[in-house]
Amino acid sequence: MLVIAESNSLYVGDMLFYLISFILTALLVWHYVWKPVTGMMEKRAKTVAQDIDSAKQARMEATELAAKRKAQLEGSQAEAAQIVDQAKKSAQTQGDQIVAAAQADAQNLKEQAQRDAKQAREDALRGAKDDVANLSIEIASKLIQKQLNADDQKALIDSYIEGLVKHES
Amino acid sequence: MGGDAFTFELFGLTFNATNVLSGLLVCLLTFFILFGLSRHLQMKPTGGQNVIEWLVEFTNGIVRSQMPAEQVGNYSFLAFVLFVFLFIANQLGLILQVGWNGHELIKSPTADPVVTLTFSLCVITLTHFAGISQKGFKAYFKEYLTPSVLMLPINLVEEFANFLTLGLRIFGNIFAGEMLLKLLAQLAFSHGLPTMIVSLPMEMIWQGFSVFIGSIQAYVFVTLTTVYISRKVTAE
Numbered sequence: 001m002l003v004i005a006e007s008n009s010l011y012v013g014d015m016l017f018y019l020i021s022f023i024l025t026a027l028l029v030w031h032y033v034w035k036p037v038t039g040m041m042e043k044r045a046k047t048v049a050q051d052i053d054s055a056k057q058a059r060m061e062a063t064e065l066a067a068k069r070k071a072q073l074e075g076s077q078a079e080a081a082q083i084v085d086q087a088k089k090s091a092q093t094q095g096d097q098i099v100a101a102a103q104a105d106a107q108n109l110k111e112q113a114q115r116d117a118k119q120a121r122e123d124a125l126r127g128a129k130d131d132v133a134n135l136s137i138e139i140a141s142k143l144i145q146k147q148l149n150a151d152d153q154k155a156l157i158d159s160y161i162e163g164l165v166k167h168e169s
Numbered sequence: 170m171g172g173d174a175f176t177f178e179l180f181g182l183t184f185n186a187t188n189v190l191s192g193l194l195v196c197l198l199t200f201f202i203l204f205g206l207s208r209h210l211q212m213k214p215t216g217g218q219n220v221i222e223w224l225v226e227f228t229n230g231i232v233r234s235q236m237p238a239e240q241v242g243n244y245s246f247l248a249f250v251l252f253v254f255l256f257i258a259n260q261l262g263l264i265l266q267v268g269w270n271g272h273e274l275i276k277s278p279t280a281d282p283v284v285t286l287t288f289s290l291c292v293i294t295l296t297h298f299a300g301i302s303q304k305g306f307k308a309y310f311k312e313y314l315t316p317s318v319l320m321l322p323i324n325l326v327e328e329f330a331n332f333l334t335l336g337l338r339i340f341g342n343i344f345a346g347e348m349l350l351k352l353l354a355q356l357a358f359s360h361g362l363p364t365m366i367v368s369l370p371m372e373m374i375w376q377g378f379s380v381f382i383g384s385i386q387a388y389v390f391v392t393l394t395t396v397y398i399s400r401k402v403t404a405e
Contacts, residue, residue, distance in 0.1 A: 011185045011188065012182050013179060013182035013183050013189075014183075016182065017184065018188070018288070021193065021196045022291075025196040025250070029200060029250050033221070034249065034250075040211075040218075047212065
């Protein structure tokens with residue numbers, strides 16, 4: 001049963017057989033297994049390294065971009081504040097102008113009205129004076145007429161008609 | 170199961186049919202298992218690819234722990250294929266033992282000292298070649314004279330001892346494992362049912378232990394191979 005006891009000669013053939021078959025197996029394994037597997041492992045290692053690098057790059061870019069955006073936002077806020085300020089200021093000036101114009105207008109209107117009223121009063125006074133004069137004259141003439149005789153009266157009427165004619169023309 | 174080895178002569182060389190058949194089977198198994206595991210390689214590994222990548226990482230780890238980094242690439246493939254080959258060779262006899270017509274046909278090839286010594290001889294020869302090609306003849310021979318000329322015989326004996334122990338260690342372990350399995354099997358069939366009941370659990374336990382031993386021995390063989398190579402290729 002002991003194999004070693006059986007062998008009274010060295011199996012040189014076995015040694016050569018094992019050497020050759022092992023080398024052949026190794027060559028086949030090298031070509032069909034080792035090269036593809038280690039190639040894939042290397043490729044993966046490279047990809048992972050690349051991914052890490054690109055992730056780092058992307059993060060740096062993102063940080064930069066965020067800082068830029070923040071600065072822009074702050075700038076736009078300041079700008080907005082400025083715009084609002086300016087608008088307020090211009091609205092204030094415009095409002096002041098409008099109020100001033102309205103006041104001036106009102107003043108003008110008031111003055112005009114006063115002037116008109118004064119004029120009207122003066123006109124009215126003047127008319128009244130004339131009327132009073134006329135009336136007094138008429139009253140006077142009526143009073144006088146009663147004491148006049150016919151001739152005088154005739155002359156007076158004539159003069160009056162003459163006056164009327166004159167007045168009409 | 171079991172039986173005598175039978176030999177035949179071819180081209181004036183003695184062959185042992187058991188070893189030839191088992192060796193051929195181990196070669197085929199090694200190639201086709203690895204080939205089957207390495208199909209459909211993807212960036213994201215699945216199934217068999219995980220197994221073979223773990224295996225590659227494992228043997229690379231053995232080499233890396235023994236050698237300077239610039240030498241790892243040269244010997245990682247040797248470690249890989251040697252480990253897989255020896256592992257399958259060690260386990261073959263535990264799973265499959267074929268006898269026919271009173272002759273043993275298939276068993277662990279590594280249970281034969283001729284086979285294991287072939288491997289250790291190849292490995293030791295390789296270490297010498299690696300040493301010479303890495304350092305040149307002068308530095309290589311100077312190694313035998315360090316630290317002093319008196320160390321020359323000891324260094325020479327060491328080389329021979331390395332060759333013997335490397336081959337005989339794996340042979341002894343695997344041979345003993347198979348031998349005990351066979352003895353347990355004989356015990357099982359010796360006195361009918363009672364012995365069968367007793368020896369069945371023992372057989373199972375020893376089978377499991379042999380699987381463990383076979384793995385360890387393949388690992389040890391590959392580790393020592395890398396140690397011997399790294400001793401030759403690095404300046405001490």
